[in-house]
Amino acid sequence: MKKQPLLILVIFFILGIFFQDTFSLNETYILTIAGIILLILASIFFKNYFLHRLKPYILCSMFFGVGIILHFLNTDENPVSVAGNHVITFKISGKLNSTEKSRKYEAVVQAENKIFKAIVYRPKIEKTLDFNHYYQAKAFISKPKAPQYDFQFDYSKYLKRKNIDFQCYINDEVHAAGRNDLSLKEKFYQKRWEVLKNIDHTHMSSKAKEFLKGIILADRTEIDVQTAQDFSRSGLVHFLAISGTHIVAIFGLFYFLLIKILPVKHKKYAIVSSLIFIWLFTAFIGFGSSVVRSSLMLSNYFIYVLLQRKSDLLHSLALSAFVILLSDTQQIFDVGFQLSFLAVLGIFWLNQPILNMLPKQDNWLKKVIFNTVSVSISAQLATLPLVLYYFHQFSFISIIANFFIVPFSEMIIMFSFLMTTLIAFNINFEYLNRLYEFIIDILLTIIHWFAGFNHVFFENIPLNLPEVFSLFLIVMLLRPVILKCNLKNFVRCMMAVIAFFILRWGFDLYEMNKSEVLVHDFSKNKVLSIKKNNDACFWIEENSDKSKIVKFVINPYCASRRIKRTEIRRLPNAVRKIVYKHKIYEIN
Known part of the structure; x- marks a missing residue:
């Protein structure tokens, strides 16, 4: 508790969220917990030796209770009941991945004087919808069905976590009316939509356009099935997701330009301006959990720099998670959120020990190569249990693919950011478009080649929650083994491995019977x-x-x-x- 107080308190806060999600305490219990928390807060002001000794446990209990209360408040119980064919009026609040036949939008809908959030489906052949208009159309409204069996993805529960209860299918003409009440957030989204449309109008291949949208604007809604499958099978999906690499690269580019313009004595203003720009960019692309986490951690780091204090990775990570979950506790159930934070924890836990095992990094090239290898292995080991649990697939080629692709990622990100900026301001250099298309086509060809190694790609890998926690224990015990491979550390790790296989054998036997x-x-x-x-x-x-x-x-x-x-x-x-x-x- 003395070394990482915030991290421990955030863990208890998260446990409170899971507790409320599992047991769904009613309002009476929530009020009781709120009363206990108020008593705890009051007890802090009393100077008592016994209370002082219990302070760590009291704080952990308080954060556990706060997690329960906030998750109760964030769980929307929508009493709206509507179904069948209706005339609906709606405004879109987000664009989702398209299906083969339809485009999907997240929208705020009004039908029969009832207002609710819904997923709106519209045929692909029709014009895309924007944030600048209200829309009206005839639609069939239905509630998403719960899955038949436990092994199926629960789409209704997934939507419920986003407070979405309905689906609206539009096959008729849509009437539009202009809006003059856009919020600041919607203005950002509209501008992003306009930039996406500008990219569509450039003379590049469709794959290059979709890659550019995904890597900078976090829009993978129209990416073709084959490209998405290639990224998945090669273990390079993180390359398209806006994460720490993207934020650091864009921050570095903006900071580099500022320090060339501003005098050296104004270096701190370059840092502050770069951070403001990063947060504007974060708002522009929609406040995704991975980009918010990266922006928060970068901000924490440079605040420590400006205050001339030593930064702490775990403290920054815990603070980032706490801020995100305070705004929406449902984020903890988002796969991207979980993998994003686990990857950073894995790098903290395993990167330096793995790096120490590699040859000495005595020049720039070796540092780039070996750091890429160690970071990639650390992140993949930490996220492997959850990847197997959610996706039931893994490819050993992903380690090699990351080794070849990641070193060039920052250059590709910065080039993509430059292209997006030029396109946003309607500056069109044909030779740059052709060069970008050429580079991305080569990149996608290489990724497709990596994805073709079917003999090292495994799917339908069974894994349940007890096995996931068992694998996490093995990953935790790897660090002492790598740092000091003595008999004690080795035996502990092997005991965890044996326990995992015993557990797995038991579940295999149960299913076989x-x-x-x-x-x-x-x-x-x-x-x-x-x-x-x-x-x-x-x-x-x-x-x-x-x-x-x-x-x-x-x-x-x-x-x-x-x-x-x-x-x-x-x-x-x-x-x-x-x-x-x-x-x-x-x-x-």
């Missing part, structure tokens, strides 16, 4: 699955899309049930009617 028959609803089709031991057979309809069923039904099922062997068969329509009449969901 289960047999079940399930009928899966997928779009307008049904899938019949029969599992026995580690084998599963899937019957799909003759007119169904096999690739989508594999991605959204078969792969999640195999990862959940620890299936080793699968078989897919086409089910004739005549047989389908007989099979699906019988609602058999589980056979022991």
